[in-house]
Amino acid sequence: MKGVICQQTDAKLVDVAHDFPRQDIRTCAFWLREILPYFPPAVHLVVVDPGVGTDRAAIVIRAGDHALVGPDNGVLIPAARTLADDDFDVFEIPEQHSGDTEATTAALDTVSEWPPNPSSSTFHGRDVFAPAAARVHEDGIYSFEAESGFEPLDTFEDLRFPEPTIRQDGASGTVLAVDGFGNVITNIPGSVIRDQDQASATVNGVSTPIGEMYAAVDSGDRLVTVGSHGNVECAVNQGRGDDAFGLEAGDSVELSL
Amino acid sequence: MKGVICQQTDAKLVDVAHDFPRQDIRTCAFWLREILPYFPPAVHLVVVDPGVGTDRAAIVIRAGDHALVGPDNGVLIPAARTLADDDFDVFEIPEQHSGDTEATTAALDTVSEWPPNPSSSTFHGRDVFAPAAARVHEDGIYSFEAESGFEPLDTFEDLRFPEPTIRQDGASGTVLAVDGFGNVITNIPGSVIRDQDQASATVNGVSTPIGEMYAAVDSGDRLVTVGSHGNVECAVNQGRGDDAFGLEAGDSVELSL
Amino acid sequence: MKGVICQQTDAKLVDVAHDFPRQDIRTCAFWLREILPYFPPAVHLVVVDPGVGTDRAAIVIRAGDHALVGPDNGVLIPAARTLADDDFDVFEIPEQHSGDTEATTAALDTVSEWPPNPSSSTFHGRDVFAPAAARVHEDGIYSFEAESGFEPLDTFEDLRFPEPTIRQDGASGTVLAVDGFGNVITNIPGSVIRDQDQASATVNGVSTPIGEMYAAVDSGDRLVTVGSHGNVECAVNQGRGDDAFGLEAGDSVELSL
Numbered sequence: 001m002k003g004v005i006c007q008q009t010d011a012k013l014v015d016v017a018h019d020f021p022r023q024d025i026r027t028c029a030f031w032l033r034e035i036l037p038y039f040p041p042a043v044h045l046v047v048v049d050p051g052v053g054t055d056r057a058a059i060v061i062r063a064g065d066h067a068l069v070g071p072d073n074g075v076l077i078p079a080a081r082t083l084a085d086d087d088f089d090v091f092e093i094p095e096q097h098s099g100d101t102e103a104t105t106a107a108l109d110t111v112s113e114w115p116p117n118p119s120s121s122t123f124h125g126r127d128v129f130a131p132a133a134a135r136v137h138e139d140g141i142y143s144f145e146a147e148s149g150f151e152p153l154d155t156f157e158d159l160r161f162p163e164p165t166i167r168q169d170g171a172s173g174t175v176l177a178v179d180g181f182g183n184v185i186t187n188i189p190g191s192v193i194r195d196q197d198q199a200s201a202t203v204n205g206v207s208t209p210i211g212e213m214y215a216a217v218d219s220g221d222r223l224v225t226v227g228s229h230g231n232v233e234c235a236v237n238q239g240r241g242d243d244a245f246g247l248e249a250g251d252s253v254e255l256s257l
Numbered sequence: 258m259k260g261v262i263c264q265q266t267d268a269k270l271v272d273v274a275h276d277f278p279r280q281d282i283r284t285c286a287f288w289l290r291e292i293l294p295y296f297p298p299a300v301h302l303v304v305v306d307p308g309v310g311t312d313r314a315a316i317v318i319r320a321g322d323h324a325l326v327g328p329d330n331g332v333l334i335p336a337a338r339t340l341a342d343d344d345f346d347v348f349e350i351p352e353q354h355s356g357d358t359e360a361t362t363a364a365l366d367t368v369s370e371w372p373p374n375p376s377s378s379t380f381h382g383r384d385v386f387a388p389a390a391a392r393v394h395e396d397g398i399y400s401f402e403a404e405s406g407f408e409p410l411d412t413f414e415d416l417r418f419p420e421p422t423i424r425q426d427g428a429s430g431t432v433l434a435v436d437g438f439g440n441v442i443t444n445i446p447g448s449v450i451r452d453q454d455q456a457s458a459t460v461n462g463v464s465t466p467i468g469e470m471y472a473a474v475d476s477g478d479r480l481v482t483v484g485s486h487g488n489v490e491c492a493v494n495q496g497r498g499d500d501a502f503g504l505e506a507g508d509s510v511e512l513s514l
Numbered sequence: 515m516k517g518v519i520c521q522q523t524d525a526k527l528v529d530v531a532h533d534f535p536r537q538d539i540r541t542c543a544f545w546l547r548e549i550l551p552y553f554p555p556a557v558h559l560v561v562v563d564p565g566v567g568t569d570r571a572a573i574v575i576r577a578g579d580h581a582l583v584g585p586d587n588g589v590l591i592p593a594a595r596t597l598a599d600d601d602f603d604v605f606e607i608p609e610q611h612s613g614d615t616e617a618t619t620a621a622l623d624t625v626s627e628w629p630p631n632p633s634s635s636t637f638h639g640r641d642v643f644a645p646a647a648a649r650v651h652e653d654g655i656y657s658f659e660a661e662s663g664f665e666p667l668d669t670f671e672d673l674r675f676p677e678p679t680i681r682q683d684g685a686s687g688t689v690l691a692v693d694g695f696g697n698v699i700t701n702i703p704g705s706v707i708r709d710q711d712q713a714s715a716t717v718n719g720v721s722t723p724i725g726e727m728y729a730a731v732d733s734g735d736r737l738v739t740v741g742s743h744g745n746v747e748c749a750v751n752q753g754r755g756d757d758a759f760g761l762e763a764g765d766s767v768e769l770s771l
Contacts, residue, residue: 038517052472099499121469121470122482126295148552212635225635228634378739
């Protein structure tokens with residue numbers, strides 16, 4: 001993918017992550033929503049694509065001053081909503097539909113053709129998304145659709161994270177993701193534990209200290225804290241919260257104060 | 258290695274991969290052959306070097322408009338053949354042979370000397386290949402040998418992948434590599450399963466659906482498909498083909514239609 | 515972190531490593547000391563920060579022509595000593611101390627404010643160190659403190675590696691780190707085994723060949739050699755020395771000739 005991009009543009013390449021959980025659309029959608037708003041305007045290329053080769057569309061989203069390139073499976077949508085205050089445009093990436101593909105050789109021959117020829121049915125990251133990302137970068141985020149034949153797409157695969165229920169004395173939420181340290185990231189806003197006086201909360205029935213930082217408790221001890229994303233995290237200081245709390249993405253979290 | 262390169266050139270650095278199987282020359286040679294042709298002309302630095310410190314040569318290959326820098330152990334050869342249509346030139350990287358090396362300190366003092374002083378016997382990536390790659394980039398892919406004292410090398414360690422046997426009703430092949438998803442990549446050309454009408458094939462005695470993409474079968478089911486490299490893959494949709502088929506690099510694959 | 519940096523500077527980004535052992539200050543301090551001196555003058559940003567959110571300071575060190583940015587927990591100190599021949603200056607990164615933080619949203623709003631507002635108590639890499647690193651790069655390594663309000667810090671968290679005891683017939687040392695290949699890196703200088711005639715040494719009571727390179731012994735066999743850092747390594751050719759020798763970081767190593 002980097003080779004294809006370097007063939008077509010001198011754009012600066014920035015690696016965001018190569019170790020997201022494979023084919024886990026929801027977790028990747030969460031991280032993209034958290035990470036991409038910190039970037040200056042850019043073309044963001046995303047390949048989390050379990051449906052590669054099916055009739056799912058390949059899309060470019062213009063969201064504010066950013067462009068997102070990837071599969072139409074929802075992975076780009078939460079980031080697009082955050083980047084553009086819900087006001088984003090979706091375009092389909094045009095493709096050549098020649099019936100006869102000869103894989104590697106053909107791909108190499110057509111790497112600078114447009115529209116791209118998806119020589120493989122298993123790696124559109126290289127064959128479709130990378131050429132499109134280079135194209136959007138060269139044409140410009142505000143005018144690529146006219147320059148290179150992208151067509152507006154009215155419907156797209158949506159993805160919304162579950163909403164928590166906030167109560168006077170706590171919240172019912174869901175685990176959105178577990179990070180590389182094992183911290184369990186919920187969808188419960190940090191204000192639920194930050195804006196009150198108690199020193200502990202009950203998490204799925206177990207009393208747990210509330211801390212402002214991981215080191216608020218001893219090494220190896222559990223706590224709830226507000227993570228860098230602004231949500232409640234179930235964590236262990238210098239340990240793995242997912243193991244200690246027995247929680248993984250999608251699980252329910254009952255938080256009582 | 259990046260530090261040494263940055264000392265000597267402003268070249269753009271592009272990370273290709275840091276997670277190839279350690280010291281596995283054949284698998285890395287396969288991936289380099291698949292990946293490097295997608296890049297524009299560049300100096301490609303490769304360190305897969307189990308023989309570091311022995312008398313194996315350190316080499317630069319000029320292959321078409323590309324240069325490949327690394328150990329003379331075969332890892333660069335399949336990529337060189339593909340990049341240059343078999344017509345490539347091999348040069349030996351000159352080295353200072355001072356008997357007395359004081360490791361780190363000496364390495365730091367000599368990082369911009371030429372020819373390089375391989376201060377360590379365990380990390381020529383840093384001490385020999387990186388300075389040579391920077392040199393080739395600065396001198397130019399077409400003229401580095403004259404500029405910096407590289408000598409032509411007549412013999413080199415070759416590496417060829419096994420050839421499959423193609424029959425009317427199938428093929429006998431070999432597993433070249435297993436990718437990070439667990440997809441088993443054979444040396445059998447994709448045309449064997451693409452250019453015929455059957456919906457399934459027999460793989461080492463087990464009937465297996467033929468699919469155009471992973472998602473052609475249910476999640477968790479096995480299939481054979483044509484991978485992004487153009488060869489037959491034994492895969493599992495959203496699972497690991499290597500586990501399901503019991504195959505690893507070097508194993509035989511008998512494919513019958 | 516990369517997004518925050520890209521917001522504020524066009525500096526070239528070079529990834530050094532993302533796979534150091536998590537929260538292991540000593541091991542990371544070792545690798546930084548070994549790696550950073552190979553770089554040209556640069557701003558080096560380091561996040562190994564188990565005390566994030568506590569009152570540990572956030573610091574910038576000017577060490578020779580380099581600047582090091584990270585937490586005041588010792589992780590930067592051995593590299594600073596090596597880069598600057600013990601003569602380095604430590605500055606505290608100023609922070610806004612607003613009592614009311616609204617995490618993500620606030621962080622995004624204030625990403626280009628100075629001094630930085632550490633919106634999170636769990637990710638100062640993004641909220642404090644990245645803005646400071648960009649600032650130091652833009653202001654210049656020799657003048658950032660005057661430009662941007664960094665204050666000299668007289669005391670800092672020190673970190674020194676244990677010194678080995680060298681004898682006529684060997685040395686008593688400590689394991690500083692285990693690398694990704696499983697090679698056990700001691701603090702015993704390579705000269706102990708290099709400057710003598712014997713073909714083997716005794717390591718914690720077990721006779722072990724001395725080799726100039728890993729391939730000096732058969733694949734799978736143990737050896738002691740001098741690593742690329744200049745120290746004695748306990749290794750296995752194409753295998754894991756840590757498993758074979760039963761050694762990990764902090765263990766004692768008794769080497770007899």
